[in-house]
Amino acid sequence: xxxxxxxxxxxxxxxxxxxxxxxxxxxxxxxxxxxxxxxxxxxxxxxxxxxxxxxxxxxxxxxxxxxxxxxxxxxxxxxxxxxxxxxxxxxxxxxxxxxxxxxxxxxxxxxxxxxxxxxxxxxxxxxxxxxxxxxxxxxxxxxxxxxxxxxxxxxxxxxxxxxxxxxxxxxxxxxxxxxxxxxxxxxxxxxxxxxxxxxxxxxxxxxxxxxxxxxxxxxxxxxxxxxxxxxxxxxxxxxxxxxxxxxxxxxxxxxxxxxxxxxxxxxxxxxxxxxxxxxxxxxxxxxxxxxxxxxxxxxxxxxxxxxxxxxxxxxxxxxxxxxxxxxxxxxxxxxxxxxxxxxxxxxxxxxxxxxxxxx
Amino acid sequence: xxxxxxxxxxxxxxxxxxxxxxxxxxxxxxxxxxxxxxxxxxxxxxxxxxxxxxxxxxxxxxxxxxxxxxxxxxxxxxxxxxxxxxxxxxxxxxxxxxxxxxxxxxxxxxxxxxxxxxxxxxxxxxxxxxxxxxxxxxxxxxxxxxxxxxxxxxxxxxxxxxxxxxxxxxxxxxxxxxxxxxxxxxxxxxxxxxxxxxxxxxxxxxxxxxxxxxxxxxxxxxxxxxxxxxxxxxxxxxxxxxxxxxxxxxxxxxxxxxxxxxxxxxxxxxxxxxxxxxxxxxxxxxxxxxxxxxxxxxxxxxxxxxxxxxxxxxxxxxxxxxxxxxxxxxxxxxxxxxxxxxxxxxxxxxxxxxxxxxxxxxxxxxxxxxxxxxxxxxxxxxxxxxxxxxxxxxxxxxxxxxxxxxxxxxxxxxxxxxxxxxxxxxxxxxxxxxxxxxxxxxxxxxxxxxxxxxxxxxxxxxxxxxxxxxxxxxxxxxxxxxxxxxxxxxxxxxxxxxxxxxxxxxxxxxxxxxxxxxxxxxxxxxxxxxxxxxxxxxxxxxxxxxxxxxxxxxxxxxxxxxxxxxxxxxxxxxxxxxxxxxxxxxxxxxxxxxxxx
Ligand SMILES: Cc1cc2nc3c(=O)[nH]c(=O)nc-3n(C[C@H](O)[C@H](O)[C@H](O)COP(=O)(O)O)c2cc1C
Ligand code: SF4
Ligand code: SF4
Ligand code: SF4
Ligand code: SF4
Ligand code: SF4
Ligand code: FES
Ligand code: FES
Numbered sequence: 001x002x003x004x005x006x007x008x009x010x011x012x013x014x015x016x017x018x019x020x021x022x023x024x025x026x027x028x029x030x031x032x033x034x035x036x037x038x039x040x041x042x043x044x045x046x047x048x049x050x051x052x053x054x055x056x057x058x059x060x061x062x063x064x065x066x067x068x069x070x071x072x073x074x075x076x077x078x079x080x081x082x083x084x085x086x087x088x089x090x091x092x093x094x095x096x097x098x099x100x101x102x103x104x105x106x107x108x109x110x111x112x113x114x115x116x117x118x119x120x121x122x123x124x125x126x127x128x129x130x131x132x133x134x135x136x137x138x139x140x141x142x143x144x145x146x147x148x149x150x151x152x153x154x155x156x157x158x159x160x161x162x163x164x165x166x167x168x169x170x171x172x173x174x175x176x177x178x179x180x181x182x183x184x185x186x187x188x189x190x191x192x193x194x195x196x197x198x199x200x201x202x203x204x205x206x207x208x209x210x211x212x213x214x215x216x217x218x219x220x221x222x223x224x225x226x227x228x229x230x231x232x233x234x235x236x237x238x239x240x241x242x243x244x245x246x247x248x249x250x251x252x253x254x255x256x257x258x259x260x261x262x263x264x265x266x267x268x269x270x271x272x273x274x275x276x277x278x279x280x281x282x283x284x285x286x287x288x289x290x291x292x293x294x295x296x297x298x299x300x301x302x303x304x305x306x307x308x309x310x311x312x313x314x315x316x317x318x319x320x321x322x323x324x325x326x327x328x329x330x331x332x333x334x335x336x337x338x339x340x341x342x343x344x345x346x347x348x349x350x351x352x353x354x355x356x357x358x359x
Numbered sequence: 360x361x362x363x364x365x366x367x368x369x370x371x372x373x374x375x376x377x378x379x380x381x382x383x384x385x386x387x388x389x390x391x392x393x394x395x396x397x398x399x400x401x402x403x404x405x406x407x408x409x410x411x412x413x414x415x416x417x418x419x420x421x422x423x424x425x426x427x428x429x430x431x432x433x434x435x436x437x438x439x440x441x442x443x444x445x446x447x448x449x450x451x452x453x454x455x456x457x458x459x460x461x462x463x464x465x466x467x468x469x470x471x472x473x474x475x476x477x478x479x480x481x482x483x484x485x486x487x488x489x490x491x492x493x494x495x496x497x498x499x500x501x502x503x504x505x506x507x508x509x510x511x512x513x514x515x516x517x518x519x520x521x522x523x524x525x526x527x528x529x530x531x532x533x534x535x536x537x538x539x540x541x542x543x544x545x546x547x548x549x550x551x552x553x554x555x556x557x558x559x560x561x562x563x564x565x566x567x568x569x570x571x572x573x574x575x576x577x578x579x580x581x582x583x584x585x586x587x588x589x590x591x592x593x594x595x596x597x598x599x600x601x602x603x604x605x606x607x608x609x610x611x612x613x614x615x616x617x618x619x620x621x622x623x624x625x626x627x628x629x630x631x632x633x634x635x636x637x638x639x640x641x642x643x644x645x646x647x648x649x650x651x652x653x654x655x656x657x658x659x660x661x662x663x664x665x666x667x668x669x670x671x672x673x674x675x676x677x678x679x680x681x682x683x684x685x686x687x688x689x690x691x692x693x694x695x696x697x698x699x700x701x702x703x704x705x706x707x708x709x710x711x712x713x714x715x716x717x718x719x720x721x722x723x724x725x726x727x728x729x730x731x732x733x734x735x736x737x738x739x740x741x742x743x744x745x746x747x748x749x750x751x752x753x754x755x756x757x758x759x760x761x762x763x764x765x766x767x768x769x770x771x772x773x774x775x776x777x778x779x780x781x782x783x784x785x786x787x788x789x790x791x792x793x794x795x796x797x798x799x800x801x802x803x804x805x806x807x808x809x810x811x812x813x814x815x816x817x818x819x820x821x822x823x824x825x826x827x828x829x830x831x832x833x834x835x836x837x838x839x840x841x842x843x844x845x846x847x848x849x850x851x852x853x854x855x856x857x858x859x860x861x862x863x864x865x866x867x868x869x870x871x872x873x874x875x876x877x878x879x880x881x882x883x884x885x886x887x888x889x890x891x892x893x894x895x896x897x898x899x900x901x902x903x904x905x906x907x908x909x910x911x912x913x914x915x916x917x918x919x920x921x922x923x924x925x926x927x928x929x930x931x932x933x934x935x936x937x938x939x940x941x942x943x944x945x946x947x948x949x950x951x952x953x954x955x956x
Contacts, residue, residue: 043662044662044816045661045662045817045859046816046817046818046859047817047818048817048818048819048857048858048859051857059856060856060857062662062859065662066662066664067664083853084853084856084857087819087849087850087853087857088818088819088853088857091818091819091822091823091826092818092822094822094825094826095822125826125846125850127829152818153815153816153818153821155816171657172657172659172814172815172816174815175640175642175811175812175813175814175815176810176811176812176813176815176821176824176825177810177813177815177821177822177825178815179813179814179815179816179821
């Protein structure tokens with residue numbers, strides 16, 4: 001199909017058919033603020049921050065859900081649009097606790113960004129006592145904390161859990177001002193279908209969901225993201241190790257839904273995201289060890305590998321290849337597993353090959 | 360069929376049934392048997408007459424004698440006197456509230472005089488549980504005509520010509536909507552009947568479903584044929600058990616008669632119909648939330664586009680109409696579009712059913728031709744204000760609507776005029792308010808409802824209506840600030856402009872219209888800490904007029920908190936700090952020296 005021609009803020013643009021106004025604007029370098037939209041999940045239209053005006057349309061249109069049509073003339077920052085966005089933002093801020101100082105989200109918070117962009121310091125509609133205090137701080141599980149008083153009900157977590165993680169462990173509950181995001185009634189998150197993959201934490205735009213391990217481990221600007229591949233299984237999820245530049249310690253592990261190189265496309269499991277504490281463990285081995293009697297001695301890789309080769313060779317010589325067995329791990333890639341069985345069959349001459357996933 | 364010399368029609372609508380009409384019916388059967396009249400007089404259970412307040416209603420034909428508030432104990436007398444001896448039982452006749460005269464015949468009742476009962480014509484007249492009675496009133500003829508003689512395109516053309524517009528609130532032209540769905544590509548399509556009816560106080564749709572369920576079925580089938588759908592859902596709130604039961608019976612009987620299912624009337628047209636019970640959330644009446652609910656998801660509105668005609672139930676092209684809209688269809692197809700379009704105004708055709716409530720003498724369900732004035736509804740059908748108090752306003756369109764005042768009394772009731780005045784046709788709620796209704800309190804009542812029923816998805820509706828409600832609450836409690844009125848106005852406008860669905864998009868209407876027409880009442884609450892209508896409890900003040908007080912001490916003796924002081928034969932005084940506003944003093948003052956306000 002042919003590209004769509006349209007005009008945004010007076011600039012002629014071209015977009016792929018089926019694109020929303022927001023996608024088309026983004027593709028053409030035009031910024032529209034958003035809160036509930038996220039590239040990993042389907043459009044939702046809940047926060048109303050992305051409202052824009054279009055010619056011949058008396059109503060404000062949400063850019064994130066409205067398809068761009070050929071010839072459309074869109075304005076993303078008219079006074080009417082800005083005023084509506086400010087009103088909506090100020091309504092969010094009526095109940096939102098503004099304690100950015102101590103908030104884990106400070107510095108990467110999308111709500112802060114929108115407030116900054118619109119020049120809003122606080123809500124002019126807030127009255128004393130409006131700040132949300134109706135939710136207990138939840139930190140019973142070892143992986144993430146929920147501070148629902150800060151939740152802006154953007155629904156990203158619900159959608160990512162349903163569409164990406166595919167557990168549908170949480171959903172909107174209640175109506176009106178009592179609406180909140182919860183697992184099914186009567187089951188706390190620990191007993192729900194949640195498998196703690198942490199994808200909801202990843203997409204939360206504010207400080208309502210945070211990795212427990214990251215608390216106090218550094219401000220966003222102290223963090224360097226080191227892209228790597230998760231070592232837990234052969235899927236090979238691309239992850240980012242968030243390292244505090246000052247301390248050299250890991251704060252948390254994140255994923256990137258927009259990374260072109262990530263075959264997991266931002267998804268992860270509980271291990272990849274939360275089970276990295278071994279890295280900083282005192283007990284961690286940092287060199288190969290060679291056993292001598294009842295003790296182990298540190299050795300170099302060269303020495304250790306030579307010793308293994310020598311021993312394997314001599315066993316094969318004395319007892320034949322079938323005296324050896326090779327056992328590999330699901331934490332290796334398919335390629336590594338493949339290579340190991342070639343080593344067993346072709347070099348050592350045995351079919352004694354197995355794998356931990358077999359147990 | 361056996362011939363009967365008389366028919367006794369006993370209303371079995373929800374109102375009359377809860378008033379004991381099933382017991383009345385049983386007693387009729389017993390008494391008739393005792394008198395050996397059971398072969399001569401047929402007893403029939405019907406749907407609602409719209410006069411539920413005077414129920415249980417019993418109508419005896421051929422004369423059409425209209426008895427109201429009939430109890431089982433009265434039945435023996437009706438059988439003995441009326442059916443045996445042919446003498447009307449005067450004491451049970453309906454007493455007309457306006458003239459206080461007894462009225463004998465159905466057609467003489469002024470409540471029905473100005474009405475034009477088309478959609479409701481079978482309600483209260485036929486037994487809704489018997490498909491033969493519907494058929495004997497030309498039922499299913501329109502379906503036969505459409506599927507055997509007309510092309511789908513011709514049916515849609517006829518619907519367009521009729522000018523019928525959606526009765527669910529939005530007023531979108533029905534024929535045009537059908538043409539969108541018909542034109543939408545796809546070999547699987549659905550039609551849905553919206554029977555969620557969530558407006559507080561509304562019962563138009565329930566009465567139609569209870570009184571004439573086959574009309575809705577027939578309308579849906581005609582629509583399905585025209586749009587190429589082969590499956591339908593009726594989404595009915597679970598609080599309507601009787602409507603659901605009648606629908607189930609109707610579906611069962613229609614299926615037995617070959618009117619539903621495979622190859623209807625031997626044609627290629629097949630249609631399956633299901634009932635889906637809703638859990639009674641107001642927002643589930645919104646079409647996209649309703650479809651989400653049928654799919655088993657939480658009932659939350661989805662952005663449009665895509666519209667249901669393109670991507671509806673389970674992603675398939677879907678057409679959704681209101682109960683009353685569907686019920687209009689068979690008549691249009693049978694009598695022709697011109698006949699229908701002859702009623703009403705230029706852009707609003709046909710009739711509309713309203714649930715008339717509030718401070719009028721006659722309340723109930725009324726069906727009026729479009730274009731009738733509000734004055735005619737209030738004064739001629741409603742019989743004017745109770746106690747001949749002063750008319751203040753009508754709230755049209757329920758929580759999404761607005762209020763109209765004296766100057767609008769001669770406004771014709773049609774979509775455009777109502778919208779232009781700041782109200783909406785809505786689904787048909789019409790509440791009449793008199794001078795004792797506080798407009799701030801009225802607006803607060805509706806906003807309380809919408810805030811509670813907001814699905815919580817979008818910010819303006821969830822947070823904004825709460826803030827507006829907070830402001831209204833403090834105004835009614837005497838803590839309002841002068842700048843509150845501008846804030847209400849501004850927030851109201853922004854919420855309307857930015858909400859996702861029409862729940863938030865219309866929720867501020869009651870506030871905005873009362874602000875427009877009754878700003879002085881808001882100001883009195885804020886500046887003078889006074890509720891002019893005397894309705895806001897916290898602002899109530901009971902005061903003793905010293906000129907009238909004779910010092911009898913009666914008030915002081917009746918005051919439960921002893922806050923009235925004064926010597927015998929001297930004027931008394933109420934301590935406002937201590938007064939709990941119970942009104943005991945006023946009720947006991949022999950000379951009317953105490954007033955509230
Ligand atoms: C909050 C909300 C509640 C609604 N409730 C109802 C309802 O109870 N019944 C109804 O027929 N339409 C209701 N509607 C309107 C429907 O969305 C839809 O427009 C209608 O069913 C279409 O039918 P019509 O064209 O025949 O009017 C509601 C709309 C909103 C926004
Ligand atoms: S969530 Fe964002 S706006 Fe809210 S307190 Fe945290 S940093 Fe501040
Ligand atoms: S951690 Fe994963 S499974 Fe649990 S709620 Fe979040 S997204 Fe769903
Ligand atoms: S927890 Fe976070 S992602 Fe989930 S709705 Fe609240 S703000 Fe959005
Ligand atoms: S306007 Fe209200 S009911 Fe409609 S989507 Fe928004 S929050 Fe839900
Ligand atoms: S009851 Fe009336 S007349 Fe008697 S003391 Fe009280 S106010 Fe005066
Ligand atoms: S980003 Fe469009 S409505 Fe939230
Ligand atoms: S239920 Fe009998 S008149 Fe309404």
